[in-house]
Amino acid sequence: MATDSPDEKWNTAETEIMQATYRALLAHGYADLSISRIADELDKSKAALYYHYDSKDDLLVAFLGFAVDRFETTISTETGADPNDDLEHVIEKLLPLRPDEEQRQLQEVMVGLRSQAMTNEAFREQFTRLDEQIVITTEEIIQRGIDDGVFRDVDPTRIAEHIQATINGTMYARATTNRENAAAATRVSLSSYIDSELRRNA
Amino acid sequence: MATDSPDEKWNTAETEIMQATYRALLAHGYADLSISRIADELDKSKAALYYHYDSKDDLLVAFLGFAVDRFETTISTETGADPNDDLEHVIEKLLPLRPDEEQRQLQEVMVGLRSQAMTNEAFREQFTRLDEQIVITTEEIIQRGIDDGVFRDVDPTRIAEHIQATINGTMYARATTNRENAAAATRVSLSSYIDSELRRNA
DNA sequence: ACAGGCTGACTGAACGTTCGGTAACCATCA
DNA sequence: TGATGGTTACCGAACGTTCAGTCAGCCTGT
Numbered sequence: 001m002a003t004d005s006p007d008e009k010w011n012t013a014e015t016e017i018m019q020a021t022y023r024a025l026l027a028h029g030y031a032d033l034s035i036s037r038i039a040d041e042l043d044k045s046k047a048a049l050y051y052h053y054d055s056k057d058d059l060l061v062a063f064l065g066f067a068v069d070r071f072e073t074t075i076s077t078e079t080g081a082d083p084n085d086d087l088e089h090v091i092e093k094l095l096p097l098r099p100d101e102e103q104r105q106l107q108e109v110m111v112g113l114r115s116q117a118m119t120n121e122a123f124r125e126q127f128t129r130l131d132e133q134i135v136i137t138t139e140e141i142i143q144r145g146i147d148d149g150v151f152r153d154v155d156p157t158r159i160a161e162h163i164q165a166t167i168n169g170t171m172y173a174r175a176t177t178n179r180e181n182a183a184a185a186t187r188v189s190l191s192s193y194i195d196s197e198l199r200r201n202a
Numbered sequence: 203m204a205t206d207s208p209d210e211k212w213n214t215a216e217t218e219i220m221q222a223t224y225r226a227l228l229a230h231g232y233a234d235l236s237i238s239r240i241a242d243e244l245d246k247s248k249a250a251l252y253y254h255y256d257s258k259d260d261l262l263v264a265f266l267g268f269a270v271d272r273f274e275t276t277i278s279t280e281t282g283a284d285p286n287d288d289l290e291h292v293i294e295k296l297l298p299l300r301p302d303e304e305q306r307q308l309q310e311v312m313v314g315l316r317s318q319a320m321t322n323e324a325f326r327e328q329f330t331r332l333d334e335q336i337v338i339t340t341e342e343i344i345q346r347g348i349d350d351g352v353f354r355d356v357d358p359t360r361i362a363e364h365i366q367a368t369i370n371g372t373m374y375a376r377a378t379t380n381r382e383n384a385a386a387a388t389r390v391s392l393s394s395y396i397d398s399e400l401r402r403n404a
Numbered sequence: 405a406c407a408g409g410c411t412g413a414c415t416g417a418a419c420g421t422t423c424g425g426t427a428a429c430c431a432t433c434a
Numbered sequence: 435t436g437a438t439g440g441t442t443a444c445c446g447a448a449c450g451t452t453c454a455g456t457c458a459g460c461c462t463g464t
Contacts, residue, residue, distance in 0.1 A: 013443085029321045031233075035420065045445050047422085052443090056420065108320060115317030117378040118310060119231045128379040135384070158391050162368065165388045169371025176319040177330040182337070186367045189360050197398070215409090237454065247411050249456085254409095258454065 017042060017052060018066045021059070026105050030112035035059075061122045064113055068130050071110065076137065083145030087194060090138060095167050095187055099174075111175040131168075135160045142198065151198045159197060166190050219244060219254060220268045223261070228307050232314035237261075263324045266315055270332050273312065278339060285347030289396060292340060297369050297389055313377040333370075337362045344400065353400045361399060368392055 020042035021033075028037055035056055039046045053059040075093045079086050096103050117123040138160035145151035166186065174183045222244035223235075230239055237258055241248045255261040277295045281288050298305050319325040340362035347353030368388065376385045 031318070031321065034418080036418085044443095046420085047446080048444055050421070112317065112320060114374075114378050115314065116233075118314060119233065124378065124380060128381055131375060131379055131381060131384075158387065158394075161384050161388045162391045162395065165371035165375065166364065166368045167371065168374055169367035169369065172316075172370055172374050173333060173367065176316050176326065177333050178326060179330055179333060182333075182363050185360065186363045189364045193364065193395075236452080238452085246409095248454085249412080250410055252455070 014052060014062070017049065017059070018063055021063045022067070022109065025109050025112065030109075030116065057120075060116075064123055064126050067109065067113065068126055071106070071130065072133060075134065079141070079144075083141050083148060083150055084199075086141045087138070087145075087198075088191070090134075090141065091163070091167065091187075091190065094134070095170055095190075097184065097187055107171055108175055111172065131164065134167075135164050138163055145198065150200065152200055154198060159194075163190065163194070166193075216254060216264070219251065219261070220265055223265045224269070224311065227311050227314065232311075232318070259322075259324075262318075263328075266325055266328050269311065269315065270328055273308070273332065274335060277336065281343070281346075285343050285350060285352055286401075288343045289340070289347075289400075290393070292336075292343065293365070293369065293389075293392060296336070297372055297392075299386065299389055309373055310377055313374065333366065336369075337366050340365055347400065352402065354402055356400060365392065365396070368395075 017038070021038050023041045024033055024037045027041070035046050035049055038059075039049055042048070049059060053062065075090055077089070077093075080089075099107070113123065114127055117127045135157075139156045142151060142154070142156040142159055146153055146156065167190070170183050170186045170190075173179055173186075219240070223240050225243045226235055226239045229243070230236075237248050237251055240261075241251055244250070251261060255264065277292055279291070279295075282291075301309070315325065316329055319329045337359070341358045344353060344356070344358040344361055348355055348358065369392070372385050372388045372392075375381055375388075
């Protein structure tokens with residue numbers, strides 16, 4: 001960032017830029033995202049953006065941090081008492097059964113950004129971190145379920161990785177194909193996978 | 203395509219363009235793919251490309267058809283006698299346990315192209331078709347397994363969709379994160395999922 | 405002679421980035 | 435009080451580059 005502000009979080013101007021970037025992303029998609037378009041959404045000149053960030057890449061990396069923050073906040077609500085519910089909660093957050101417009105848009109933005117991770121190492125590290133975070137969260141819930149005796153004694157890591165891969169795949173399909181029915185079906189199938197794999201048969 | 207050639211398949215000139223496009227994609231990635239770069243790989247001028255195709259989009263849509271063809275050929279080798287082996291074969295083709303450089307590159311190209319499906323309807327339709335094709339292939343193997351009595355009487359569509367989502371998610375993670383170990387683990391976990399879900403416990 | 409396949413030079417638009425300037429707001433000190 | 439100087443946040447215009455796409459003309463084989 002250009003200004004080394006002492007703040008822990010985002011200051012006002014930068015938050016506004018992040019939101020403008022988000023709007024521009026929604027309106028034009030990652031491929032057609034330009035400094036001009038972000039500036040238009042911000043209702044400032046292009047140069048204003050260069051006052052706050054050194055380059056387009058700099059701005060975009062900052063935005064990715066912003067977006068990942070949001071995404072992580074979304075999934076990490078406080079955990080309840082029942083591991084079953086917690087697991088279902090995480091899945092519903094990541095892969096809503098019937099996503100509203102806002103959820104759909106956020107996911108589209110994430111998929112768009114993610115495609116950049118193929119060639120941009122800073123992006124790749126962020127998504128590596130994000131995926132790891134999701135797996136760890138899932139793992140912990142499963143472990144707690146095992147400790148509480150409501151889940152069978154499985155390998156939490158293995159199950160968590162499997163769940164995460166399935167979620168990612170479904171999200172990906174939703175964003176890049178017209179197979180919405182298949183996505184919904186997979187979402188349901190995932191619940192039944194958890195049921196048969198984790199739940200104790202009394 | 204610009205030329206309405208009566209040929210069923212690709213003629214020589216077009217095949218060379220497709221291969222040049224593939225090389226350019228590997229060398230520069232989708233984001234930095236330009237007509238000039240394809241022309242460089244082809245060792246012809248830009249205008250030569252415009253002789254064969256009306257626009258960049260036209261060329262790219264043709265290339266996607268070409269790539270999807272290749273991908274489908276890859277997975278649809280003749281089916282053997284054992285549904286277990288066939289299933290494992292399809293999975294290994296789509297998600298090699300230890301992919302060589304060529305497989306890795308093809309997958310990267312596919313993920314790059316796929317990100318375009320978010321905004322380009324022609325692309326989206328192609329990937330919808332491709333995913334559907336994979337699910338159907340998987341479904342048929344499972345159905346055959348059930349008929350032969352080697353698989354339990356499950357819902358083939360549901361299992362096939364689940365497998366496909368998991369494969370897609372893992373492939374996606376491989377292309378966009380540094381979690382190669384997790385990808386390999388998920389691949390193994392997928393086999394064990396099939397084992398516990400499909401195989402008859404005698 | 406002529407058509408198919410191609411070239412090289414070009415255009416206009418869009419892009420990221422830089423730069424000179426400026427208005428608003430501060431603190432300092434006479 | 436009010437002049438001085440510095441800082442922050444911004445603007446408009448321009449720069450160099452790259453891009454998709456066009457076009458007049460040139461080979462080469464028939």
